Amino acid sequence: MPHCIDADVVVIGGGPAGMASALSAWNHGARRIFLLERGSSLGGILNQCIHPGFGLQVFGEELTGPEYAERYIKQFAHTSVELMTRTTVLDLTPSKKIMAVNPHGVWEFDSHSVILSMGCREKTRGMIMIPGTRPAGIYTAGLAQYLVNVEGYLPGKKVVILGSGDIGLIMARRLTLEGVDVEAVVEARPSLSGLIRNYVQCLLDFEVPLLLSHTITNIFGKERVDGVMISQVDDCWKPIPGTERVLECDTLLLSVGLIPENEISRKAGIPLCDFSRGPFVDENFATDMEGLYACGNVASVFDLVDYVTLVSERAGRAAAEKRARDTVKYWMTPGSGAGLVIPQRIRQTGDGMLFIRPNQGFREAQIHFISQGKVFDRKKAPVCRPSEMIRYDLKNIRWPEEGGEVTVEIAGNPIEGM
Amino acid sequence: MKTNYDLIVVGGGVVGCAIAWYLSHFELDILLLEKELDVCEGVSKANTGIIHSLSYLTPGMIKGDLHRRALLWFPRIEKELDFHPLVTGALTVALTDEEIEYLQSLKAIGGYEDAGILGPGEVKALEPALNDKVVAAYFDPNAAVVSPFRLTLAFAEGAALNGVDFQFESKVTGFISQRGKIEVLTEKRSFTSSFIVNTAGLSSNHLAQLSGDRVPKLQAYKGEYFLLDKECRFLTRRILYPVPTEISKGILIAPTPEGNILAGPNFELTDADDTGTTQSGLDEVRTGVRKLIPTFPFDQTIQIFAGIRPTLPERDFLIFSSQKHPGLIHLCGIESPGLTASPGIAEYVVDLLVQKGLSLKEKNHVVFRKAFPIFHECDWQKREELIAQDPDWGQIICRCEEVTLAEIKHALKMNPPAQTMDGLKRRVRVTAGRCQGSFCEMHLPSIIMDILGCDSHHLVKSGKKSYLFAGETKKVVNIHAALH
Numbered sequence: 001m002p003h004c005i006d007a008d009v010v011v012i013g014g015g016p017a018g019m020a021s022a023l024s025a026w027n028h029g030a031r032r033i034f035l036l037e038r039g040s041s042l043g044g045i046l047n048q049c050i051h052p053g054f055g056l057q058v059f060g061e062e063l064t065g066p067e068y069a070e071r072y073i074k075q076f077a078h079t080s081v082e083l084m085t086r087t088t089v090l091d092l093t094p095s096k097k098i099m100a101v102n103p104h105g106v107w108e109f110d111s112h113s114v115i116l117s118m119g120c121r122e123k124t125r126g127m128i129m130i131p132g133t134r135p136a137g138i139y140t141a142g143l144a145q146y147l148v149n150v151e152g153y154l155p156g157k158k159v160v161i162l163g164s165g166d167i168g169l170i171m172a173r174r175l176t177l178e179g180v181d182v183e184a185v186v187e188a189r190p191s192l193s194g195l196i197r198n199y200v201q202c203l204l205d206f207e208v209p210l211l212l213s214h215t216i217t218n219i220f221g222k223e224r225v226d227g228v229m230i231s232q233v234d235d236c237w238k239p240i241p242g243t244e245r246v247l248e249c250d251t252l253l254l255s256v257g258l259i260p261e262n263e264i265s266r267k268a269g270i271p272l273c274d275f276s277r278g279p280f281v282d283e284n285f286a287t288d289m290e291g292l293y294a295c296g297n298v299a300s301v302f303d304l305v306d307y308v309t310l311v312s313e314r315a316g317r318a319a320a321e322k323r324a325r326d327t328v329k330y331w332m333t334p335g336s337g338a339g340l341v342i343p344q345r346i347r348q349t350g351d352g353m354l355f356i357r358p359n360q361g362f363r364e365a366q367i368h369f370i371s372q373g374k375v376f377d378r379k380k381a382p383v384c385r386p387s388e389m390i391r392y393d394l395k396n397i398r399w400p401e402e403g404g405e406v407t408v409e410i411a412g413n414p415i416e417g418m
Numbered sequence: 419m420k421t422n423y424d425l426i427v428v429g430g431g432v433v434g435c436a437i438a439w440y441l442s443h444f445e446l447d448i449l450l451l452e453k454e455l456d457v458c459e460g461v462s463k464a465n466t467g468i469i470h471s472l473s474y475l476t477p478g479m480i481k482g483d484l485h486r487r488a489l490l491w492f493p494r495i496e497k498e499l500d501f502h503p504l505v506t507g508a509l510t511v512a513l514t515d516e517e518i519e520y521l522q523s524l525k526a527i528g529g530y531e532d533a534g535i536l537g538p539g540e541v542k543a544l545e546p547a548l549n550d551k552v553v554a555a556y557f558d559p560n561a562a563v564v565s566p567f568r569l570t571l572a573f574a575e576g577a578a579l580n581g582v583d584f585q586f587e588s589k590v591t592g593f594i595s596q597r598g599k600i601e602v603l604t605e606k607r608s609f610t611s612s613f614i615v616n617t618a619g620l621s622s623n624h625l626a627q628l629s630g631d632r633v634p635k636l637q638a639y640k641g642e643y644f645l646l647d648k649e650c651r652f653l654t655r656r657i658l659y660p661v662p663t664e665i666s667k668g669i670l671i672a673p674t675p676e677g678n679i680l681a682g683p684n685f686e687l688t689d690a691d692d693t694g695t696t697q698s699g700l701d702e703v704r705t706g707v708r709k710l711i712p713t714f715p716f717d718q719t720i721q722i723f724a725g726i727r728p729t730l731p732e733r734d735f736l737i738f739s740s741q742k743h744p745g746l747i748h749l750c751g752i753e754s755p756g757l758t759a760s761p762g763i764a765e766y767v768v769d770l771l772v773q774k775g776l777s778l779k780e781k782n783h784v785v786f787r788k789a790f791p792i793f794h795e796c797d798w799q800k801r802e803e804l805i806a807q808d809p810d811w812g813q814i815i816c817r818c819e820e821v822t823l824a825e826i827k828h829a830l831k832m833n834p835p836a837q838t839m840d841g842l843k844r845r846v847r848v849t850a851g852r853c854q855g856s857f858c859e860m861h862l863p864s865i866i867m868d869i870l871g872c873d874s875h876h877l878v879k880s881g882k883k884s885y886l887f888a889g890e891t892k893k894v895v896n897i898h899a900a901l902h
Contacts, residue, residue: 002802038817088814099798103809106802124854126645126721133694134723136839136879136886146860153863153874153887178891217697223884250888263818263852266649 002099002106008032009319010098010111012089012264015044016305017117017296017312019072024316025115026079033081034109036100038088042076043069044119046305048146051170053197057306068305092268096291113291113319116265116279117312120258120297122167125219128256130162132219135226141167141255145174154178156251160228161185162216166194166303166387168255173202182208183247186230188215188237191361191415193255195303195387215239216252225250258301268292275340276300282345283352283394284318285311286325293319300342300355303389307355314352329403335370337362337410339386346406349394356390362412369397370407376400384410419607420583423449425776426602426611428590428625429618430457432566433752435573436760437615437767439499442580445779449609450574450582451602453589453621454881456841457834458570461619462757463844464643464693464725466672466680468657469503470758471560473510473528474667479734485755488762495761500789501564501572504675508561508657509536509545511710512554517661521556533558545654547711561657563675566757567844571834572787573760578833579785585609586837587882590618593629595743613776615767617749620690620728626750630742633750637729638690639666641683642699644707645721647852651677658710665733667754669706671714676819676847681707681714683725695724720852727753735759737766745774790828792846794820815865816858818851823865830869837870840880863887 008030011022014037022035041047046054049065056062059071076083084102091099098109122140139147139155145167147153159180161168164187172182185203190213192199203210211230217239218229227248231239260278262270270279271288278299279287285295295315296308330346332354339359343352356367365384369377377398384390425441427434430452438450452459472489476482496502512518521535534557541555542548548555578584587606593614594601602609616625623636646653651673660668666685674680684702700722707714730736730751740746747770749763756763772778791804793811804811810824829836829845836842839849842862849855849862863877863886877886 002798038814086813088817088820090814090820101801101805101812101814103805103812105805105812106798121853122856124720124856126719126854129644129700129716129719129722131695131697131700131722136884140856143856143859147887148891151860151863152891152893154889154891155886156888180888219694222691223879223881263649 002108004108005034005110006032007034007109007111009034009113009115009316010109011035011115011117012092012098013037013044013117013119013298014039014042014083014085015117015119015296016046016069016072016308017119017298018044018115019069020309020312021115021117021293021295021316021319022081023072023075023079024313025320026081028317028320030320031080035081035083036087036089037083037085040085042073042083042085045142048142048149050149051174054305057304058309089264092264094269094289112322113293115315115319116292116294116298117296118261118264118298120260120301123254123257123259125254128254130216130219133221135219135221135224137221137225137251138219139251139253141165141171141253144253145171148174148178154180155253156249157181158183158249159251159253160216160247160249161253161255163187163255163257164193164199164210165255165257166198168253169194169198169202171253171255172208173206176206176208183249184209184211186211186214186216188213188233191385193387196385217244219252220246225252228252258297260298260301262298265294265298270294273344275334276342276344280344281342282328282347283314283343285315285343286318290325300340302355303387307389307391310353330399331405333405333407335407335409338408341408346394349397349399352394354392354394354397356408356410358384358386358390358410361385361415362410363415365410365412368409368411370409371400371402371404383415384412385415421607421609423447423609423611425613425615425771426451426609427615427617428602429616429622430454430574430584431460431462431617431619432458432570432573432757432760433749433763434615434617435570435577436764437617438577438582439573440761440764440768442577442582443781443784445781448577448582449611450577450584451588451590451604451609452584452586455586455837455878456844456880457574458567458844459880461726461728461752462566462570464723465566465641465754465757466670466683467563467566467674467757468672469562469564470755471508471528471530471558473524473530473533473556473558474561474755475527477527480737481735481755481759484735484759484762484766486762487765488759491761491765495572497786498784499572499576499787501569503562503564505560505562506656506673507557507559508659509541510556510659510661511541511548511552512661513549513551513709515553518554520661521554524556524558528558530558530560533560545656545658547653547713548658549710549712563657563672564757565675569757571845572789574834575832576787579787580781584834586834590625591628593743593746600743600745612745613771613774614743614746615749616746617752619752620726622728622748622750622752626740626748629740629746631740631748633748634730634732634736636690636750637731638688638692639727639729640686640688640692640699640724641727642695642703642724643680643682643722644700644703644716644719645723646679646681646715647718647720648677650679650715650718653679653711653715660706660710669703671707671710678720688726690726690728693724693726695722699724720854729753735763737763737770739770739774747771790825790832793822793825815861816848816851818853818857819847821846821848826862826865827869830866838878838880839886842866
């Protein structure tokens with residue numbers, strides 16, 4: 001028979017979101033809390049992020065990933081949160097029954113609240129369908145990061161990186177420091193995907209070329225990668241004939257986007273949002289199904305771990321307090337210029353945050369909040385970019401009396417190039 | 419090391435392994451030579467994985483005859499190899515009135531009582547995603563799908579259990595006949611035997627030439643595929659064939675036994691070693707697939723790949739005895755439906771060998787293969803039992819396909835063992851899921867090195883030169899020791 005456990009809160013995933021929500025649930029009075037982590041230790045992806053840049057918002061200082069994780073791991077010593085590592089959740093039902101396995105057996109949890117904090121995964125070569133051969137030497141940037149920083153292996157000697165997402169930029173620097181030649185970072189967009197600070201600190205400082213409006217159109221090599229074909233692309237990301245050239249390399253790293261990991265959410269039947277690719281959530285990161293929460297990158301890919309922590313603390317608190325929830329007052333959707341808005345539901349505007357991701361870069365941006373065809377509030381941002389979410393405290397928005405659908409639009413002067 | 423055998427099979431594809439398995443029922447010393455590090459590395463690894471029913475055989479050709487003979491073998495394969503095709507059924511879809519005539523011919527060829535032609539309403543009720551323009555479809559409930567890797571491995575493991583030796587990295591470079599025996603030369607050493615079966619897939623024609631025989635020119639036709647995430651598993655529950663063209667079965671959509679959806683292939687003349695996908699080829703597949711399912715979710719693709727068909731101008735299998743070396747049999751042009759026909763081909767080849775003087779004495783005892791459990795497919799009670807036996811069953815390494823440490827260790831220890839990352843993937847599906855290894859590939863090196871007893875620079879994806887790592891990172895040095 002499986003080990004059967006009744007719980008107040010079960011948290012699935014022990015990365016930054018799971019740790020923050022479990023600790024917050026404890027601090028707000030929940031007692032029978034279980035944190036299920038499939039790896040052998042807590043911390044998740046933070047453990048492989050040995051570069052600094054974490055914690056400026058939460059701690060007001062710059063930490064490495066493992067240091068940031070450590071701040072939370074230490075706190076568990078003062079709680080009775082049950083930490084279960086090497087434990088993989090295989091099923092979640094709409095009635096919040098969880099099935100998990102670990103080397104000790106099969107575990108069945110019946111929980112009052114369940115917090116989903118499974119994080120996200122990287123897009124792969126197959127997903128973006130780059131034609132060519134399938135040799136060794138094609139890695140997602142995050143996998144390469146783990147191999148280098150945790151396992152101590154070098155994926156290759158001569159690397160091309162596709163995608164200017166943050167992990168790709170960080171890996172360009174990390175590999176350069178290991179003596180690897182980083183031939184180029186190739187980006188299909190006309191502008192950078194990652195943070196500007198990473199462009200400066202990882203590419204400019206190490207003289208790694210960035211090729212904007214370029215993509216990889218073929219991969220060569222029978223057993224091991226021996227080169228890639230790159231082409232310039234037009235405004236619709238279509239390769240421009242005649243611009244092809246071959247870059248010799250033995251390795252291709254892909255940093256082409258992250259996808260929230262919602263396979264377990266789907267099993268439970270939680271409604272998912274096409275824009276965020278995570279569950280629809282409210283300001284407490286409660287999903288549309290009562291008692292089920294989704295926080296951190298499983299809800300929407302955030303650009304800073306600090307934001308993950310902040311939203312996850314809200315989820316943990318709400319899960320612990322078990323308060324009856326209000327009806328949804330505002331239904332948020334992204335309009336022109338906005339890629340996504342999270343949370344998508346707002347019940348209470350007293351506290352909580354709103355995150356908006358622009359779908360292109362703008363200068364002198366105006367952010368319009370629109371209800372029933374009328375702009376009810378407008379904000380300004382001197383510069384905004386897809387790589388950096390715009391964040392507002394809910395209480396600082398002048399919400400209309402009447403609830404309903406709210407569209408967020410961004411307008412401004414488009415940024416060309418960097 | 420043993421170098422003298424009663425029979426040598428050259429080529430570890432599905433046909434070579436089927437022949438080895440079939441012959442392992444008899445008192446014979448058998449060797450299988452394979453140039454790569456694993457079985458199923460060539461033509462057998464990239465195809466639709468369909469066990470085509472009788473409706474789809476080609477009458478009047480050798481491949482049709484062997485297709486028919488092969489289907490009689492599957493009950494025995496299920497019993498002796500514990501290998502079970504997933505019977506899905508198939509719909510051949512007519513989109514115009516003119517195409518209905520072809521459907522009638524399928525019914526006549528198949529002769530199944532339970533097969534028949536359905537109207538558009540019935541077809542859409544079975545597969546709602548199908549094109550609204552469907553006018554009729556031939557429904558044959560007998561078609562099945564398999565994992566081509568797992569079928570090949572089942573034959574290989576069954577053969578190994580019954581005494582067949584496997585030599586990998588053994589590319590055959592020539593044949594020498596002397597005193598009634600044939601010496602098979604490989605890059606490393608040579609072996610002798612009275613009977614040799616050349617079933618080297620894309621290399622068969624070349625080997626036949628090396629042996630001094632005349633063969634038609636090989637034409638390599640590429641077929642490209644899309645593989646979808648398991649989230650799409652209910653897109654179609656049955657194989658969806660179009661009405662075929664003159665040259666191929668056409669671009670079809672099929673569920674896989676593991677729950678993915680496979681779409682393809684196109685049919686494009688290429689070089690024998692060109693397994694790269696192309697933009698134009700993928701676009702051609704997209705167009706073909708949309709004729710069957712206009713809303714096909716290409717955004718759910720987890721992998722694209724290409725396979726090569728070794729075809730001959732006659733478009734039939736060519737199985738013949740060498741003019742130069744008595745006892746040597748060549749198998750050329752084993753294209754579709756080679757996977758389905760593989761046990762029938764084995765039977766036919768053995769008949770030929772007997773005609774050439776191979777004497778068959780049945781073994782008193784044949785070992786039946788028992789398939790290793792697949793954790794993902796077990797119910798909770800079985801999972802509980804497995805973990806109680808060995809905690810490695812509770813350690814999930816691959817989250818997407820729910821592959822446990824116990825399965826990975828078994829794949830590295832079984833015979834023939836996985837020696838490569840692709841070998842592991844094909845045996846237990848680790849790295850085969852939606853993340854394509856992003857979350858588990860890093861955990862595999864230490865497991866492989868531990869069990870195979872090798873160093874990190876010996877880790878490869880598939881071929882000997884497909885190394886995974888170019889070295890190790892800088893190590894922290896003891897500054898004080900370095901200064902003194």
